[in-house]
Amino acid sequence: MSNAGFACEVCKAKQPKGFENLTHGEGPQGNIDYFIMYSAAVIVGYTLIMSVKYLVKPKENNRDHIKNLILNDSNFSE
Secondary structure (H helix, E strand, C coil): CCHHHCCCHHHHHHCCCCCCCCCCCCCCCCHHHHHHHHHHHHHHHHHHHHHHHHHHCCCCCCCCCCHHHHHCHHHCCC
């Protein structure tokens, strides 16, 4: 893996503890920045969990579900 994605020595010194060597720039500056970061992480985590849940068990058992229009041959027989 290349070092292009990691912070340089100057940027490492400016970033707060725990966030050093992640990226170029200064990192979070105040409490609102941490709130935004953690909120985004929670939203992404929830979205990931729900997408895996509905991929594993999609709950498409209803007879009037739209997939049954295609899967039933009787709807397309002439």
